Amino acid sequence: MLLLGFMGLMAQAQPDSQHVEMADQLRANGKIYVVVVVLIVILLGLILYVVRLDKKITRLEKGTSRKD
């Protein structure tokens, strides 16, 4: 019962529990694509950073004799 009460409380935050609010409009207007592009740019930037670190470590390893 306590659980149901809490769920009811949570549901009040949603004005209409039948129609669940999703970002349909946002996607329809195309704005979400901007976010996806931004995220891809950040992801690729971080990956590039890691790739350069990888290369740097490889270079250091080549300068030493021991192989694993």
Added chain:
Amino acid sequence: MLRQNWWKILCVILLIYTFVAGFLGPVPAKPILNETIRNYYFHIAMWFSMMIFFIISLVYSIKYLRSNKHIFDIYALEYAKAGIVFGVLGLATGSVWAGFTWGAFWSNDPKQLGAVIALLIYLAYLVLRNSMTDVDKRARIGAVYNIFAFAMLFPTIWIIPRMVESLHPGGQGNPAIHADGHIAMVFWPGALPGWTLLGVWITTLRIRLELLAEQRHEHAL
């Protein structure tokens, strides 16, 4: 595996797929969750990856105890660190999400408390190691403790949070997410291996760096 490249390219492709399909693909409309259901590809992937890293760490700790090979100790340590980083990210992302769905960033939910205890046990692994200066002793006691830390994941993450009432999706009090259809198609082949490979990549870099540092130390002696 340590110095090959194909899986790093695969990791990047999978992560791009996760971001594109994760944001643009269809998701089921559920109350409370709304679009935050897309956290499935990010928040849940963090926890899954953490468990994978802790399992790898456990395997290397056992391997160390069986063989006494120093390199296995380095592997176990670095994978445990990766697991801790992903676990902290899982906790932080979960807290942000809870702030907007449960109404509080922290509500002492059993899942939150269990996760924090598990992470503290793993943090103690790092503290314990650093408390010893002898390399072999550190590796041996560290490996034994690491096995204990992994065993503690069972009650703190896998058992207790599921026995008591929780607000967390998948428990009671919130629409449970069922990974089916499009969500499963993004999570299993995309988000989970993508994030895990990224963690493995960074971990292998740290292992290589650690080996270089030790080599340098040996030269200096």
